[in-house]
Amino acid sequence: MVTGRSVPGNRWDLLDGVNPDEPPTVSVIVVHYKQQAELDRTLAALNRQTHPAARTEVIVVDDGSPEPPRVPAGVRLLRQADEGFRAAAARNLGAAAATGDVLCFLDADTVPEPSYLTRMARLPALAPEAVVVGRRRHAALAELPVDAPVEQAGPAAELPEPQWLRDGYHNTRDLLDADDRAYRYVISAALACSRWFFERVGGFDEQFRAYGGEDWEWAYRAWLGGAILAHAADAVAWHDGPDWAGRELDDPARRARKDNETLLLADVIGVAGSRGHGLRSANPDIVVRLGAAPSPAAAFVCVDSVLAALPAAVVCVPDEFLGLFSSDQRVTKAGAAPLARVVVDLPAAIRVDSIADALRDAVSAAGVGTLGTVLLGPAVRIDSARARARRATWGQDMFETHADDNAGVTPLDADPGLAGYLGGWS
Secondary structure (H helix, E strand, O other), X not given: OOOOOOOOOXXXXXXXXXXXXXXXXXXXXXXXXXXXXXHHHHHHHHOOOOOOHHHEEEEEEEOOOOOOOXXXXXXXXXXXXXXXXXXXXXXHHHHHHOOOXXXXXXXXXEEEOOOHHHXXXXXXXXXXXXXXXXXXEEEOOOOOOOOOOHHHHHHHOEEOOOHHHHHXXXXXXXXXXXXXXXXXXXXXXXXXXXXXXXXXXXXXXXXXXXXXXXXXXXXXXXXXXXXXXXXXXXXXXXXXOOOHHHOOOOOHHHHHHHHHHHHHHHXXXXXXXXXXXXXXXXXXXXXXEEOOOOOHHHHHHHHHHHHHHOOOOEEEEXXXXXXXXXOOOOEEEOOOOOOOOEEEEEOOOOOOHHHHHHHHHHHHHOOOOOEEEEEEOOOEEEEEHHHHHHHXXXXXXXXXXXXXXXXXXXXXXXOOOHHHHHHOOO
């Protein structure tokens, strides 16, 4: 059973200055592969946290190193077989074994400052849908003693931070103004969420078997599941060495790995800017559900006009009309809607030409900010996945609904003037 509270939209700022009544129990999941020195440094830093040690669990998950890493007493060690780069599977293994109310994911070479866990766990402990990304800074730590206080050693040996990431946090006001592509600013090397929410969203996608991508796919799925995205700029973890984007820029193999990651993401994240411009993704961005139509002709006009306005949509129709659209794979039978950012419900067949612009605007806006649902007259309901997820959790709307009673849409008759519609004279 979920406990805590929620906020409208992504308004985590409404919880500024609020702290949990008591520190939450935190499970820190550290993914490791052949980085003993880096792991030693990270574990030493975790031993210096201000978060109560009695309410902190540290789990190291080894991704198949030839020799198991050495961990101090009190640290749990889990191992998985060496079957290539499987950070997603390693994080899932650690999360499945975790007992804390808040999960905090770190990489073995990412060293937290003393206040890191306290600051990362605050929002998930208050609002269970909060997904918090810390500030990952970079420094040349390799030659320093592993027990050197990182809050001093990091600034003294600092390397440049990725500018695109800094710009992203600045432009979104630390993700307060997150939108449907803000998943790009969520990094699993410095990530925290409630265990309840992680289990609800599901774990990292284990088909990602190279560096990167699995955190973005998870973050997008979490966003659709109602996540409250936040960047805790004061929760600092220091990465040993430069950012991946700054290494070996001319390496063809590296570029190929990045392309493979982008191709995987394009197939599973259907939002514009991530999917192809013309190609469809496995997960549609928009699902339109037609409830009923008085005739095959009315169903045809409705579905055709919907896809003219929203060509990237998938339209679900009653079984009796499915044969009309067998040549278009965007039309499928009614049933459970696949993972989609927005669902458009049409209780009855309509012709959407007159509201095409309003429909496109509503589909773009739903789920961003505090707007969750748009009603265009009594005939069209545009509902974001985020609004539906929050509604299911809390039993009430946590997003705003905008109603346009003057949209001017009426259901189609059994004879919608099909020839005139197709010929352009009606």
